[in-house]
Amino acid sequence: MKRLKKSLSLVLLFSLVSIAVVVGGEAAEKVPQAVQVTIRTILAGNKSDEFDPKLKDMEAQLKPLKYRSYRSLKDDGQSVPWQGTKSFDIPGGRTLTVVPQEFQNNRIALKVRLTQGDKPVLDTTVRITNKGNFILGGPPHEGGTLVLSISAAAQ
Amino acid sequence: MTRCEDTGKSIGRWLDGELNPAQSAAVCEHMSDCPACGEERRQLEKIETTLRSVLVAESARVELAPLWREVRQRIERKRAWYEGLLERSRELFTAPRAAWAVPVVIALLLGVFSLDSYWPGWRFGASRNSFAAVDSIDAHGRSVALLRENESKTTVIWLYEDQEVENEAAEEESKSSPAF
Amino acid sequence: MELTDWELVRKCQAGEMDAFQELVSRYHQKVYMVVLGLLRQREDAMEVTQETFFRAYRKIGSFQGGSTFYTWIYRIAVNIAIDAQRRQKRNPLDFRDSMDGVLEAQNEVAKDPFSDLRDKELREHLVKAINELTPEHKAVIVLRTIEGLSYRDIGEILGCSEGTVMSRLHYARKKLQDKLRTFL
Numbered sequence: 001m002k003r004l005k006k007s008l009s010l011v012l013l014f015s016l017v018s019i020a021v022v023v024g025g026e027a028a029e030k031v032p033q034a035v036q037v038t039i040r041t042i043l044a045g046n047k048s049d050e051f052d053p054k055l056k057d058m059e060a061q062l063k064p065l066k067y068r069s070y071r072s073l074k075d076d077g078q079s080v081p082w083q084g085t086k087s088f089d090i091p092g093g094r095t096l097t098v099v100p101q102e103f104q105n106n107r108i109a110l111k112v113r114l115t116q117g118d119k120p121v122l123d124t125t126v127r128i129t130n131k132g133n134f135i136l137g138g139p140p141h142e143g144g145t146l147v148l149s150i151s152a153a154a155q
Numbered sequence: 156m157t158r159c160e161d162t163g164k165s166i167g168r169w170l171d172g173e174l175n176p177a178q179s180a181a182v183c184e185h186m187s188d189c190p191a192c193g194e195e196r197r198q199l200e201k202i203e204t205t206l207r208s209v210l211v212a213e214s215a216r217v218e219l220a221p222l223w224r225e226v227r228q229r230i231e232r233k234r235a236w237y238e239g240l241l242e243r244s245r246e247l248f249t250a251p252r253a254a255w256a257v258p259v260v261i262a263l264l265l266g267v268f269s270l271d272s273y274w275p276g277w278r279f280g281a282s283r284n285s286f287a288a289v290d291s292i293d294a295h296g297r298s299v300a301l302l303r304e305n306e307s308k309t310t311v312i313w314l315y316e317d318q319e320v321e322n323e324a325a326e327e328e329s330k331s332s333p334a335f
Numbered sequence: 336m337e338l339t340d341w342e343l344v345r346k347c348q349a350g351e352m353d354a355f356q357e358l359v360s361r362y363h364q365k366v367y368m369v370v371l372g373l374l375r376q377r378e379d380a381m382e383v384t385q386e387t388f389f390r391a392y393r394k395i396g397s398f399q400g401g402s403t404f405y406t407w408i409y410r411i412a413v414n415i416a417i418d419a420q421r422r423q424k425r426n427p428l429d430f431r432d433s434m435d436g437v438l439e440a441q442n443e444v445a446k447d448p449f450s451d452l453r454d455k456e457l458r459e460h461l462v463k464a465i466n467e468l469t470p471e472h473k474a475v476i477v478l479r480t481i482e483g484l485s486y487r488d489i490g491e492i493l494g495c496s497e498g499t500v501m502s503r504l505h506y507a508r509k510k511l512q513d514k515l516r517t518f519l
Contacts, residue, residue: 222359
């Protein structure tokens with residue numbers, strides 16, 4: 001009984017420490033202050049067989065699009081407060097506007113609008129995994145097709 | 156504390172033979188002079204003798220032969236394969252060990268799932284993406300496709316230009332839509 | 336010359352079943368008494384007693400004489416009984432029939448019928464009061480009452496300190512006194 005009590009005391013202490021460590025980590029994630037939104041603008045085409053080395057980390061996501069070439073045009077990352085609005089310049093006179101809406105179950109809800117000049121092209125609300133991304137593609141540009149990788153990470 | 160209070164606390168130990176000779180003598184002397192403490196002693200002794208008589212009387216009914224026969228049968232009985240395993244696991248996973256194991260497992264699981272808080276970017280497996288959920292989509296009259304690429308768990312929203320633009324694109328020998 | 340417990344244990348460890356039978360013979364009533372004091376039903380007490388000796392036989396190889404045989408066997412018995420007690424859901428043992436039988440068998444006829452009745456009432460209420468104690472308090476009072484074991488031995492059996500044994504005994508006795516005052 002004495003041994004059991006001693007064991008249980010140590011176990012309780014260990015559990016409390018573990019819970020503190022975990023809760024501390026969880027707490028840091030639970031209340032994100034802003035969202036780091038990154039837009040990677042890629043030009044996909046069939047005129048060459050080039051694959052930009054800068055896009056190596058996205059190879060698995062881009063290859064299924066079945067274009068022969070992929071070239072990174074620009075990477076743009078900005079910190080956006082919740083419910084705040086940030087616009088990103090997209091080649092071809094386009095603008096991508098992003099509004100982080102909420103953070104729930106490790107997913108970030110983003111309201112995204114693509115405009116051409118002042119004409120809306122697409123409005124969508126997407127929930128992506130924290131630090132994950134989705135692809136928006138199709139707008140033509142310079143003989144190829146624009147592929148936008150939109151990612152978000154809670155800060 | 157009065158002498159009675161002191162003695163009252165010690166009567167039990169005196170009955171149990173747990174006092175040293177000097178303490179024992181002091182308690183005895185007081186009990187012989189103090190009716191209340193003497194009565195306390197009498198009551199405790201009565202409880203003890205009554206309980207003993209009840210249990211001794213009961214145990215006298217227990218015969219050795221049938222008990223031994225039963226014990227022997229248990230010893231000689233061929234145990235089912237799982238009984239040995241159960242007994243072994245009972246011995247192995249004693250209360251103190253189980254008391255350790257349960258919170259350790261819980262803490263490990265919680266820790267693994269929380270590692271990302273301390274090492275951002277760390278994830279189980281190579282891919283950290285999972286399908287994005289599209290709550291709403293409005294292409295303002297254009298055609299749009301919502302696609303999911305299974306291997307990389309990527310959600311793709313693909314905008315199709317209107318027909319005029321497609322014709323232009325075909326002339327330029329560029330593809331405006333993915334092959335999938 | 337009668338063999339000591341330790342000598343019998345050594346013979347058991349060498350595979351001599353007769354030696355184990357002798358140990359059972361020496362301790363079966365004491366073990367039963369302790370177990371009965373902790374449990375409510377006679378049948379359960381018998382079952383636990385059998386299980387105690389069965390487990391003792393299985394574990395005899397691990398007994399190295401660090402404690403006396405009787406504290407070792409009592410420890411096994413108390414652990415099994417406390418486990419059984421926690422699972423138990425039946426009604427308390429009714430000692431009345433058994434006590435009548437015992438009184439007749441022992442030819443205990445008190446001269447004063449009122450005294451006899453008071454004792455009978457005391458026994459009934461004592462059993463009830465004992466059953467209302469927690470398993471830990473019941474264990475100390477039974478081990479102390481039946482065997483007159485020292486606080487040290489009781490502590491060894493129950494895995495607690497002598498101080499804990501002392502305080503539990505004090506508490507258990509006070510509880511019993513309070514409940515049985517009118518019958519004492």
